[in-house]
Amino acid sequence: MAIPMQDLSALRQAVIEGDVPASVSAAHTALEKGVQPVDLISQGISPAMAEVGKLFEEGEYFVPELLMAARATKEIFVILRPLLAQAGSKPMAHVVLGTVQGDLHDIGKNLVAAMLEGGGFEVTDLGVDVTPETFIAAVKKRPVQIVGLSALLTTTMPAMKTTIEAFRAAGIQGQIKIMVGGAPVTSKYAESIGADGYSETAAASVDLARRLLEA
Ligand code: B12
The missing domain is CATH 1.10.1240.10 (Methionine synthase domain)
Structure with a gap:
């Protein structure tokens, strides 16, 4: 309601x-x-x-x-x-979420985590200033369907690209869907770095995650 x-x-x-x-x-x-x-x-x-x-x-x-x-x-x-x-009873899927390397902003990312949990997803929140290696270790540790990257600084947006490239190099990009967000991020940027999806708000991230699972 x-x-x-x-x-x-x-x-x-x-x-x-x-x-x-x-x-x-x-x-x-x-x-x-x-x-x-x-x-x-x-x-x-x-x-x-x-x-x-x-x-x-x-x-x-x-x-x-x-x-x-x-x-x-x-x-x-x-x-x-x-x-x-x-x-929720059984989680719909496991999402790993983090703010990319060099970036300490976590308010928006925390809202995304809470909305996803409320939407029936299990969320592992890696926190802020997360290196590509830490994301990769989390994906390898146990099954993950979606990875969410957050960035709030124009100077840390390239770390999203670096992280996605590291997934590709580690051979895990095909196993996961990647969604990105944060105030300076746009759908055009998301597409240009090879992310699977972008949403402007935490509320919309739940629908996005559902769509990515169906794709
Ligand atoms: C709060 C804040 C801080 C706090 C952060 C506290 C914290 N625990 O997060 C503090 C004071 C620490 C801070 C520090 C800095 N900040 Co600051 N900060 C902000 C501020 C005012 C608000 C950000 C925020 O929380 N917004 C509210 C949340 C709810 O919105 P949001 O993060 O965008 O998230 C929403 C969506 O984007 C989306 N979303 C977010 N992440 C994700 C992820 C996924 C996967 C998805 C799908 C969606 C999604 O969902 C959220 C909810 O709807 C912004 C200004 C602004 N209006 O954005 C500046 C801002 C981001 N900061 C800025 C700067 C410059 C800095 C500093 C460099 C300042 C300095 N000189 O030290 C440092 C950098 C520290 C670092 N290394 O990260 C600049 C960035 C400019 C730029 N072009 O890059 C901004 C834009 C302010 C400005 N106009 O100058 N900051």
Whole structure:
């Protein structure tokens, strides 16, 4: 059931203000009112963090405000993670996710991980600044159907290409589907580096992952 956006306005406001206790309490209230964890992410946390990014770009916010908002998000995930895990029975597929080498941005990637978990996928999150070798080791460790690469800097976007080239060199590109995302990434760029798919938002990454599995 789609939840009217105004029902989550208190949560969005608390995240934007980086108010951790208010964010946690708004998340509990929303869940008690029957808001689904995935809707809380796609209609609450995602738009709030997009607004935080905008305020930063406009010079209204500085790094401390960003980090407070990120912390509020992380605390909400502590509540959501067990609920998201409960939702599905047998995972649809195993996704390995990480922010590429040299890049420390993880807010968007964490949202993608949470949405995928909510959408019935098992997610191994390798974190940030992930080298191609670490991605390859994760794919070799146990069966993986999809690898998701995130990059937020124009200077680290080439690391997506390097990672895909390393998959090819290791002979594992044919076994996996690769999806990419992050603010500077476009579908054209994704295609140019040999990725199988791109999505602009965390919510859309779930549909993308499903399409990649069917392909
Ligand atoms: C928060 C932030 C930080 C935080 C990061 C905290 C953290 N834990 O992530 C801190 C303060 C640490 C930081 C550091 C830096 N940052 Co910064 N940062 C941002 C900011 C304001 C917001 C990013 C964000 O979280 N957005 C909100 C999330 C929800 O959106 P998102 O990440 O795009 O993710 C969504 C989609 O892209 C998609 N998605 C994301 N990943 C994936 C992956 C897959 C597989 C898929 C399918 C989808 C997908 O789904 C998400 C949800 O819908 C942006 C500005 C902006 N508006 O983007 C600058 C920005 C990205 N940073 C920038 C810069 C320059 C830096 C620094 C170099 C600054 C410095 N001089 O030190 C360092 C770099 C550190 C490093 N090595 O990585 C620049 C990049 C410019 C460029 N052209 O490359 C930006 C654009 C700001 C600016 N305008 O100057 N930053």
